[in-house]
Amino acid sequence: MTYTLQVHMQKAEGSLIRVLGLVGRRGFDVVHASANSIDGGKAMELTVVITGVRPGEVLARQVEKLHDVRRVNLHRIAS
Amino acid sequence: MKQKISGAKFVVKALEAKGVDYIFGYPGGTIMPFYDALVGSRLRHILVRHEQGAALAANGYARATGKVGVCIATSGPGATNLVTGIADAFMDSVPIVCITGQVQSFLMGTDAFQEVDIFGITMPIVKHSFLVKRAEELPQVMSEAFKIARSGRAGPVLVDLPKDIQTTEAELEALKDETARSRPPAPPKESIELAARILQRSRQPLIYAGGGVGMADAVEEFRAFVNATQIPVVHTLKGLGGLPADDPLFLGMLGMHGSKAANNAVQNCDMLVCIGARFDDRATGKLAEFAPRADVIHMDVDPSEIGRMRPTDAPLVGDLRPALKALAMPLEIGAWRAECLSSKQKHAWDYNAPTDGVYMPAMLKQLSEAADDKTIVTCDVGQHQMWVAQHYGFRRPELHLTSGGLGTMGFGLPAAIGAQLACPDKRVICVSGDGSIMMNIQEMATLKRYNIPVKILLVDNQALGMVRQWQELFFAKRYSEIDLSDNPDFARLSEAFGIPAFTVREKREVPSAINRLLHEEGPLLAHVLIEQDANVWPLVPPGKSNSVMMEGAAS
Numbered sequence: 001m002t003y004t005l006q007v008h009m010q011k012a013e014g015s016l017i018r019v020l021g022l023v024g025r026r027g028f029d030v031v032h033a034s035a036n037s038i039d040g041g042k043a044m045e046l047t048v049v050i051t052g053v054r055p056g057e058v059l060a061r062q063v064e065k066l067h068d069v070r071r072v073n074l075h076r077i078a079s
Numbered sequence: 080m081k082q083k084i085s086g087a088k089f090v091v092k093a094l095e096a097k098g099v100d101y102i103f104g105y106p107g108g109t110i111m112p113f114y115d116a117l118v119g120s121r122l123r124h125i126l127v128r129h130e131q132g133a134a135l136a137a138n139g140y141a142r143a144t145g146k147v148g149v150c151i152a153t154s155g156p157g158a159t160n161l162v163t164g165i166a167d168a169f170m171d172s173v174p175i176v177c178i179t180g181q182v183q184s185f186l187m188g189t190d191a192f193q194e195v196d197i198f199g200i201t202m203p204i205v206k207h208s209f210l211v212k213r214a215e216e217l218p219q220v221m222s223e224a225f226k227i228a229r230s231g232r233a234g235p236v237l238v239d240l241p242k243d244i245q246t247t248e249a250e251l252e253a254l255k256d257e258t259a260r261s262r263p264p265a266p267p268k269e270s271i272e273l274a275a276r277i278l279q280r281s282r283q284p285l286i287y288a289g290g291g292v293g294m295a296d297a298v299e300e301f302r303a304f305v306n307a308t309q310i311p312v313v314h315t316l317k318g319l320g321g322l323p324a325d326d327p328l329f330l331g332m333l334g335m336h337g338s339k340a341a342n343n344a345v346q347n348c349d350m351l352v353c354i355g356a357r358f359d360d361r362a363t364g365k366l367a368e369f370a371p372r373a374d375v376i377h378m379d380v381d382p383s384e385i386g387r388m389r390p391t392d393a394p395l396v397g398d399l400r401p402a403l404k405a406l407a408m409p410l411e412i413g414a415w416r417a418e419c420l421s422s423k424q425k426h427a428w429d430y431n432a433p434t435d436g437v438y439m440p441a442m443l444k445q446l447s448e449a450a451d452d453k454t455i456v457t458c459d460v461g462q463h464q465m466w467v468a469q470h471y472g473f474r475r476p477e478l479h480l481t482s483g484g485l486g487t488m489g490f491g492l493p494a495a496i497g498a499q500l501a502c503p504d505k506r507v508i509c510v511s512g513d514g515s516i517m518m519n520i521q522e523m524a525t526l527k528r529y530n531i532p533v534k535i536l537l538v539d540n541q542a543l544g545m546v547r548q549w550q551e552l553f554f555a556k557r558y559s560e561i562d563l564s565d566n567p568d569f570a571r572l573s574e575a576f577g578i579p580a581f582t583v584r585e586k587r588e589v590p591s592a593i594n595r596l597l598h599e600e601g602p603l604l605a606h607v608l609i610e611q612d613a614n615v616w617p618l619v620p621p622g623k624s625n626s627v628m629m630e631g632a633a634s
Contacts, residue, residue: 013209014198014208057386058386058387061382061385064382065383066207067207067223067227
C-alpha cells in the first residue's frame with residue numbers, strides 16, 4: 001500500500017527526524033520526502049510518500065501522538 | 080515572579096516544585112553544576128552504583144506510586160547506561176523524567192570527552208525529549224517534561240542539559256507547585272452506546288485486561304464493571320491484581336505461560352472486552368488464531384493502539400473510568416460463565432511435587448498466602464518471573480512490579496529500591512534469579528548504604544533457566560551457554576555487602592524462610608536452591624496458537 005502522509009509540526013529540536021524515524025521503525029519505506037519551514041520558521045510541513053503492508057491509519061495515529069506534531073493527513077494513493 | 084538564577088539551581092527548584100522527593104542518580108563531569116545546586120535542597124538523592132540502577136529505581140518508584148520517577152546521569156557513558164531503563168519505561172508506559180548532563184554547547188558535535196548524542200540515541204524509546212539550547216527555555220521544558228511523562232499514556236521523557244546551560248544565570252520564572260494529574264477526556268457517547276449494544280448481544284464475553292487498568296487508577300471502576308456484568312476475566316502479566324487473584328471470576332493470566340482456563344476461554348469467547356491491553360505477542364500467541372470468533376471492544380487511552388494488532392468492532396478511546404461505569408450492566412451469560420468456572424476448577428494448579436527440594440511454585444503460593452496487601456513484589460526476568468505471575472496471588476496491580484514489554488533482566492533489585500523508598504509503609508520483596516541478580520548486583524551496596532529494608536528471594540537453579548528450558552524443548556536439548564554452576568556463593572556475597580543472608584536447600588526449610596522474609600527488619604537475602612531442570616508449565620510454543628499448550632509433569 002502506498003500513501004501520502006502530510007505532517008504539520010512545530011519546529012523543535014529533532015522534530016523532523018523524530019517523525020521520519022517513527023515512520024521507518026513502524027515498518028514503512030519512504031519513497032519520497034520534502035519538508036519546508038513555514039510560519040516564519042516556527043513550524044514545518046513534511047510530505048512523505050510511503051509504502052508498507054501495515055495499516056496507514058495506525059501509523060497516522062502514531063505520528064499524531066508525537067508532541068511536536070500538530071496535524072496529520074493521510075491519503076491512500078495505490079494498493 | 081522572575082529571579083536571576085543558574086540553570087542548575089532552577090532545575091533543582093523545578094523538581095521540588097513538581098513534588099519530587101527522591102531522585103536516583105550518579106554524578107560525573109557534565110552534570111556537576113546540578114550536583115552542586117543539590118547541596119542544601121530538600122530533594123533526597125539516592126546514589127546508585129550504576130546509572131541503569133538509577134533509571135530502573137525511578138521506574139520502580141513510578142510504578143509503585145503512579146508519580147513521576149526522576150533519574151540523573153552525566154553525559155556519555157552515564158547517559159548511555161540509562162538507556163535500558165528508559166526503554167523499559169517506554170515499553171511499559173511508566174512516567175519517568177531522565178535528566179542527563181551534556182558537554183558544553185560549543186563542544187557539541189566535536190566528539191568531545193564523554194560526548195554522546197543521547198537525544199538521538201533515545202529518540203525511539205522516549206515519549207518525548209528535550210535538548211536545552213538556551214537557559215530561558217528551562218521553565219517551559221521542565222514543566223512540559225512532567226506533564227508529558229504522566230499525561231494520557233504515560234512514558235519516559237529525557238531532558239539533555241549542556242553544562243553551560245546549567246551554569247548560565249538567567250531571569251527565570253519559578254515553576255508553580257503542581258502535582259495533580261489531569262484525567263483524559265471520556266470516550267464519545269456514541270462509541271459507548273455502540274459498545275453497550277454489542278456487549279449486550281454477546282453470549283460468551285470475556286474480559287482481557289492489562290496494565291492500563293491500574294495505570295488509569297481505574298481499579299475500583301474495573302471491579303464494579305466485573306461485578307455488574309459477571310464476565311469472566313483474564314489478565315495480562317501487567318494486569319495481574321486488577322481483579323484480586325482469589326476472585327472466582329478470575330481465570331488466570333493468558334498467553335505463553337498463561338493458565339489453561341484463561342487461554343481456553345480466550346479461544347472460545349464470542350466477545351473480547353480488551354481493557355488497557357495491547358494484543359502483545361506474548362499474550363496472543365499466533366495472532367491470526369487468537370480469539371478467532373470474537374468481536375472486540377477495545378478500551379484504551381492511546382488512540383494509536385486501536386486496530387494496531389487486531390481490528391476493533393467498538394473502540395473506546397479515552398478515560399477508562401467513565402467507559403467502565405457506562406458499561407456496568409447485567410448480562411445473560413450464565414451458561415458461558417459456568418463453562419469457564421468449571422474449566423478453571425478442572426485445570427487448577429497442582430502443588431504436589433515429588434521432591435524434597437524446593438518446589439518454587441508452591442513456595443511462591445505460600446509466600447503470597449502469608450503476605451498481606453501491603454506487600455509489593457518486584458521481579459526480574461525469566462522462569463521465576465513467570466512462576467510469580469502464575470502462583471503469587473496479587474490483590475492489587477501496583478503490588479506487582481514486573482518488566483513486561485522489555486523483559487529487562489536486572490529490573491528487580493533497583494525497582495525494589497525505588498518502590499521501597501516511595502512506599503516506606505509497605506514491605507518490598509524482590510524475587511530474582513541467579514542470572515538476573517548479577518545484572519545489577521552492585522545495587523546491594525545501595526541497599527546497605529541507605530539501609531533500605533528490601534527482601535531478596537533469590538531463586539537459584541545454577542542456569543539461565545528460561546533459555547535452558549527453550550533449548551530443551553525447541554533446540555533438541557543442545558545446551559548452549561546456559562550453565563551457571565560456577566555461581567558465587569550468593570549468601571556470602573550478600574554478607575560481603577553487609578546484608579544478612581541465608582540459604583535454603585530443602586522443602587522443609589521453606590516455612591521458616593518465608594517467615595524471615597516477611598518479618599525481619601532491614602534488608603535480607605534468601606538464597607533458595609532449586610533443581611536445574613525445573614520448567615515453567617504450561618507453555619504455548621513461540622509462534623503457535625494459544626490453543627496449543629504444552630504441559631509438563633508437575634504443572
